[in-house]
Amino acid sequence: MFYGAVVWDPWLIVSQIVCLQCLFYLTxxxxxFVLVGSRVSRMSLVYFFDFVTLSPSTLTGWCAIVSFFLSSLAGAGFLLHLVERAKKCLDFSATLFIIHLIITIIYGGWPSTVTWWVVNGTCLLLMALLGEWLCIRRELQEIHITRLRSNV
Incomplete structure (x- = not known):
């Protein structure tokens, strides 16, 4: 099959989304755990899904913000290995953060702080652009073809 002539496979897309979401939340x-867990007595889902915790006014809030940025950097690497196509990186990144928005709304209500929107929007752009750049670098690598020459 020619490169780019891909058949639409919804099960593959759903499994890629689930894998990407799980890997993002694991990282x-x-x-x-490393950054915020050292500052608080007990870790909980509040630091993942409550928009109030992403606050630049406290050191714990800064640690949570840095955690989101580092997870987005790792997410770009996950895009490279799971999605493998530069033109799909924005779609998968946006889907990840839309699902995160839905979970945040279910957990703690509509995010009403500007910081939450700026952090998540920046993380979305960081993950999508870095993922695209990594995928483009891989797509532009030379394809080494070894030929067997016959002496005929």
């Missing part, structure tokens, strides 16, 4: 949990 977010890891970074939250």
């Amino acid at each position: 977010l949990g890891l970074f939250m």
